Amino acid sequence: MTATFDKAVGALLVALLLVLGLDRTVDVFVLPLPEPPAEEAAAGGPVASQPTEPKQEENALALIAAADAQAGARIAKQCMACHTFEEGGQNKVGPNLANVVGGPIAHRDDFTYSNVMAGMHDQKWTYENLDVFLKQPRGFARGTKMTFGGLRNAADRAAVIKFMMEHTANPPPPPPG
Numbered sequence: 001m002t003a004t005f006d007k008a009v010g011a012l013l014v015a016l017l018l019v020l021g022l023d024r025t026v027d028v029f030v031l032p033l034p035e036p037p038a039e040e041a042a043a044g045g046p047v048a049s050q051p052t053e054p055k056q057e058e059n060a061l062a063l064i065a066a067a068d069a070q071a072g073a074r075i076a077k078q079c080m081a082c083h084t085f086e087e088g089g090q091n092k093v094g095p096n097l098a099n100v101v102g103g104p105i106a107h108r109d110d111f112t113y114s115n116v117m118a119g120m121h122d123q124k125w126t127y128e129n130l131d132v133f134l135k136q137p138r139g140f141a142r143g144t145k146m147t148f149g150g151l152r153n154a155a156d157r158a159a160v161i162k163f164m165m166e167h168t169a170n171p172p173p174p175p176p177g
Contacts, residue, residue, distance in 0.1 A: 060131045063158035064165075065177040072163025075156050079148070085167040094146060100125050101161070101168040116143035127175055130161050 060067075076085070082094040089096040095111040105120040106113045120141065123129070133140040134157045136150040151157045165171040 058154040059128075060134075060154040060158035060161060061127055061175045062177050063155055064127060064161050064174040067155070067158040067162035069159070069162040069166050071156075072159035072161070075151070076160050076163050079160075082146075082148075085164070087167070087169075097164060097167065099168045101130065101165050101171040102126070103168070105129070114141070114143055114145040116141045117145075127161065127172075130164070131157055134160060 079094075079097075082092050084090055084092060084096045085098055086096075087098045089098060091108065091111045095108040095113070100107065103125055105123045105125055106117045107121075107125075125133075129140070131154075134151050137144055137146045137148055139150075151160065162174075165174070
């Protein structure tokens, strides 16, 4: 009976390890689905068009100045499960993000960051760094504890950055649009 019990406990532990490791494994083996072109999404299906050149990877930097902070607040709701944005707000699973724009990475003394993020404390959250991080957090900081997959759409990233600027006392001027 002891051997059967040991096997059952071992199987349970292996299953638990597999579930916990699945998050990391999925990032390695599953690629994100590409976003449909705007015409296709609006029309509800594929649209016949002339062949075009491959789309260049778009960053959010040129879009920040004209971005809508209210749209950024709507997009950032998915961040609020783990973060707060208000000055003096509490840390949750992730740190409070008030005064992040232009400030140091790993800016909160009262939060335990992953080793990789803590090692970046001497770097700043520039607009470029925020854009790259919001697009793919684990690509920016391999080993971060943050499990969010990122925002693929540059306009969404620009809107979230604009929202974060509103929660920063003295953000640097945005890049020209």
